[in-house]
Amino acid sequence: MQNRIIYPGIALCSALFFIFSINVFVFHQFLGIFTFAGAACTTAFLAMALNAWIIKDREITTAQIRQRQVLMGVICAVFAIGYGIFINKHNKAEVAKELDKHGIFAIGTVVDGKSELLSVSEARIFVKYYDENDKSYEAVAYIPKSNFDNFSKDQVVGLRFMPKHPEIIRLLLTDDEMTKYSGFKNRPIQLHDLMEVMKLPRGKRIQDYLNSVNLQWYMKPDEYGINYQYINKMKIQSIVVHPRGAQFINNTVDQNLFKRDIAKYRFTLISDSGAKEYQNDNFMLTIQDIDMPFSRENSGYGNSIEKVEYKPVTVYTLTQRFPDDIE
Numbered sequence: 001m002q003n004r005i006i007y008p009g010i011a012l013c014s015a016l017f018f019i020f021s022i023n024v025f026v027f028h029q030f031l032g033i034f035t036f037a038g039a040a041c042t043t044a045f046l047a048m049a050l051n052a053w054i055i056k057d058r059e060i061t062t063a064q065i066r067q068r069q070v071l072m073g074v075i076c077a078v079f080a081i082g083y084g085i086f087i088n089k090h091n092k093a094e095v096a097k098e099l100d101k102h103g104i105f106a107i108g109t110v111v112d113g114k115s116e117l118l119s120v121s122e123a124r125i126f127v128k129y130y131d132e133n134d135k136s137y138e139a140v141a142y143i144p145k146s147n148f149d150n151f152s153k154d155q156v157v158g159l160r161f162m163p164k165h166p167e168i169i170r171l172l173l174t175d176d177e178m179t180k181y182s183g184f185k186n187r188p189i190q191l192h193d194l195m196e197v198m199k200l201p202r203g204k205r206i207q208d209y210l211n212s213v214n215l216q217w218y219m220k221p222d223e224y225g226i227n228y229q230y231i232n233k234m235k236i237q238s239i240v241v242h243p244r245g246a247q248f249i250n251n252t253v254d255q256n257l258f259k260r261d262i263a264k265y266r267f268t269l270i271s272d273s274g275a276k277e278y279q280n281d282n283f284m285l286t287i288q289d290i291d292m293p294f295s296r297e298n299s300g301y302g303n304s305i306e307k308v309e310y311k312p313v314t315v316y317t318l319t320q321r322f323p324d325d326i327e
Helices: 002-022 024-029 031-055 060-102 145-150 176-184 192-200 206-212 261-263
Strands: 106-113 122-130 136-144 156-162 163-170 218-221 227-232 236-243 245-249 268-271 276-279 281-295 308-319
Touching: 002 031, 002 060, 024 060, 024 136, 024 163, 024 192, 031 060, 060 156, 060 163, 122 163, 136 145, 136 156, 136 245, 176 218, 176 261, 192 206, 192 236, 192 245, 192 261, 206 218, 206 227
Parallel strands: 136 163
Antiparallel strands: 106 122, 106 156, 122 136, 156 163, 218 227, 227 236, 236 245, 245 308, 268 276, 276 281, 281 308
16 A cells, blocks of 8 residues: 555656756756656656556456556556657757747857658757857757758858857747847848849948848859849848849749738739739839759758759849830
């Protein structure tokens, strides 16, 4: 009778110990070990408790004992898997809370990435970054697997890291997160922005304007120094500015990106054969999906075998209309 009280109590204490008593950062550093140890220890005590309550000191047949042992085995197996998943997710949630409270913003660069087949929900992104003292670190961030294809080698990313545990980072995946933690405004490019850059002198003025929209734009003049390409190393987007217009290359296929702006500036659809063409009194707007070449490692970003693939993107071309264009 005594064991029926002691073993369940020990099992409960073991479960609570691995949830609340281990420092979240120590647990995170040895996540696999503590997850396995927590599930194994707690399941062992659970098995003892079940044995005391179901089998021990009971007058039952050998066949009934075997049946109950099978039942115990199933219960313990389900519990071990469920508890292991729970404490793993619990620790990651606690680390995320600490990062949200005490983390510091930094800019990093993707050096590698892994999307393992065995993981249903997560992928790993390896990032190199510098702290406020220009000391470099390399760390791994876990992201939803659905976001994995949004990253590529050498891409610039925003992140938060723990000063006392620089190996623990979290990538900032949205404009709202970037704005909140960087202290700088970050929003999607709008059609109005293309109109604005067309008014500015090409060069640093346009780069400064784009950096006021979102971070990490740099300019790349063509070989003649006439037309400039402005590339966002964080969003993998680009804008080409020429004397009569601007072209925005989005990083995904999305022909509705400027849907509200098209209505706001009274654009009218004049052609929908292949590319969509719009016009108003001042501008022509062409929206077209094309395949852009890009490099991708064969499995993850860091493997030695590299191949060129084509990724569908949407290109928005805004052109100034002059009186001669208007019939």
